[in-house]
Amino acid sequence: MKLATWNVNSIRARLARLLAWLEKHQPDVLCLQELKVQDEGFPFEALAAAGWQAAVHGQPTYNGVAILSRQPLEDVRRGLDDEVDDLQARLISARVGDLTVLSAYVPNGHEVGSDKWDYKLAWLKRLRRHLEKHHRPEEPLALCGDFNVAPEARDVCDPARWEPTVLYHPQARAALAELASWGLQDAFRLHHQEGGLYSWWDYRMLAFPKNQGLRIDHVLVTAPLARRCRAARIDRDERKGQQPSDHAPVVVELD
DNA sequence: ATGGTTGCTTAGCAA
Numbered sequence: 001m002k003l004a005t006w007n008v009n010s011i012r013a014r015l016a017r018l019l020a021w022l023e024k025h026q027p028d029v030l031c032l033q034e035l036k037v038q039d040e041g042f043p044f045e046a047l048a049a050a051g052w053q054a055a056v057h058g059q060p061t062y063n064g065v066a067i068l069s070r071q072p073l074e075d076v077r078r079g080l081d082d083e084v085d086d087l088q089a090r091l092i093s094a095r096v097g098d099l100t101v102l103s104a105y106v107p108n109g110h111e112v113g114s115d116k117w118d119y120k121l122a123w124l125k126r127l128r129r130h131l132e133k134h135h136r137p138e139e140p141l142a143l144c145g146d147f148n149v150a151p152e153a154r155d156v157c158d159p160a161r162w163e164p165t166v167l168y169h170p171q172a173r174a175a176l177a178e179l180a181s182w183g184l185q186d187a188f189r190l191h192h193q194e195g196g197l198y199s200w201w202d203y204r205m206l207a208f209p210k211n212q213g214l215r216i217d218h219v220l221v222t223a224p225l226a227r228r229c230r231a232a233r234i235d236r237d238e239r240k241g242q243q244p245s246d247h248a249p250v251v252v253e254l255d
Numbered sequence: 256a257t258g259g260t261t262g263c264t265t266a267g268c269a270a
């Protein structure tokens with residue numbers, strides 16, 4: 001089966017590209033982030049007409065996550081389900097057959113030291129607690145999404161320049177590593193060791209043509225799923241052409 | 256140091 005994740009940066013602005021991408025690549029499951037729409041505005045009909053089920057956790061203007069699937073989505077859960085009063089729609093999970101899938105949009109964090117930065121680090125801790133509460137590392141599970149963290153130097157075009165920023169700060173990397181230590185492996189790094197392979201490029205400063213990007217979108221898998229992982233890639237081509245998202249899809253193939 | 260771009264919503268925020 002084919003499992004993918006993609007920060008679309010507004011599902012309404014990206015609907016034509018999304019439908020074309022689904023038609024071309026035929027994933028079994030696609031996790032989406034940054035829908036920037038509330039549930040009422042989600043394009044359920046257009047996706048259903050193309051044969052896709054959708055579990056959606058929307059929000060006006062900001063954030064919003066979803067899971068698309070050819071097969072029925074069961075046990076859908078929205079949000080982190082903890083004691084924090086949080087209106088930001090950044091997590092949705094569902095079961096597809098024997099596979100548990102989570103679509104996460106980790107906070108960007110704006111600037112190191114800001115309130116948003118504190119929220120980002122706290123959110124990653126809350127996500128780990130969510131996994132501890134609802135799941136087990138022994139089950140086939142994929143945590144997919146925009147983590148807004150590049151794990152290692154090889155995931156960053158210019159590590160020295162990015163190290164003081166929220167996307168590659170040591171504290172952000174430590175928070176991601178602490179999350180993964182629950183029992184998750186980076187599916188992309190099971191199949192590729194080289195640097196220079198990114199999933200996000202800023203719209204500004206010609207970052208994409210210069211390949212000044214970061215690998216911040218990930219598919220993290222538990223050990224039983226890692227054993228079934230046959231291939232992984234970033235669909236860099238989707239960042240090209242008219243009105244692309246600033247993120248490229250990440251695709252994983254599983255037995 | 257600043258500015259560069261995009262999207263939502265319409266001046267400013269978020270990324």
